[in-house]
Amino acid sequence: MECDLQNKSEELVTLNPYGKVPVLVDGDTVIYESAVINEYLDEKFPEVPLMPNDLAQRAQVRIWIDFCNTRLQAAAGNIRHDHEVEKNRKRLAEHLATLDEQMAGKDFIVDDYSLADITYVPFFTRKDHYKVSIGDEFPNVKRWRERLLERPKVKSTP
Numbered sequence: 733m734e735c736d737l738q739n740k741s742e743e744l745v746t747l748n749p750y751g752k753v754p755v756l757v758d759g760d761t762v763i764y765e766s767a768v769i770n771e772y773l774d775e776k777f778p779e780v781p782l783m784p785n786d787l788a789q790r791a792q793v794r795i796w797i798d799f800c801n802t803r804l805q806a807a808a809g810n811i812r813h814d815h816e817v818e819k820n821r822k823r824l825a826e827h828l829a830t831l832d833e834q835m836a837g838k839d840f841i842v843d844d845y846s847l848a849d850i851t852y853v854p855f856f857t858r859k860d861h862y863k864v865s866i867g868d869e870f871p872n873v874k875r876w877r878e879r880l881l882e883r884p885k886v887k888s889t890p
């Protein structure tokens with residue numbers, strides 16, 4: 733569902749007690765929190781698997797999803813909302829450095845393309861909102877971003 737976040741509808745707050753988007757309504761099922769929505773969709777459509785089979789790799793995917801949501805996006809969101817901008821710019825640079833190390837010599841963050849890579853796409857497509865540039869100081873993240881944004885499904889998503 734789409735909604736005005738400055739003027740939240742009652743419907744949004746009823747569907748998601750956190751009052752945030754995204755929210756997925758699938759028949760009688762209501763799901764919020766993007767990581768949970770993504771896992772639900774992955775399990776609902778097993779013909780396009782986006783989680784590895786290996787248990788340890790599945791755990792790695794969840795670790796990098798958590799890193800994106802609780803660290804990278806948290807710092808980026810604070811910058812976007814003008815909250816402690818300098819402190820959060822520093823944090824964001826540290827998180828990008830961590831990611832750059834993780835991405836060394838890799839095409840995707842854990843083994844093959846997975847929900848972990850997908851989780852970073854909104855950050856990469858909206859990076860200008862966060863006043864961040866991903867240049868040669870983060871060469872592995874830069875290549876990974878370009879690789880993800882070239883994917884047809886990512887390109888065709890508004």
Ligand SMILES: N[C@@H](CCC(=O)N[C@@H](CS)C(=O)NCC(=O)O)C(=O)O
Pocket residue numbers: 737751752753754764765766767801
């Ligand atoms: N952890 C949540 C974060 C969702 C989130 O922060 N959404 C923002 C828009 S991108 C929002 O709804 N903000 C409105 C608010 O916090 O009041 C998720 O991954 O779904």
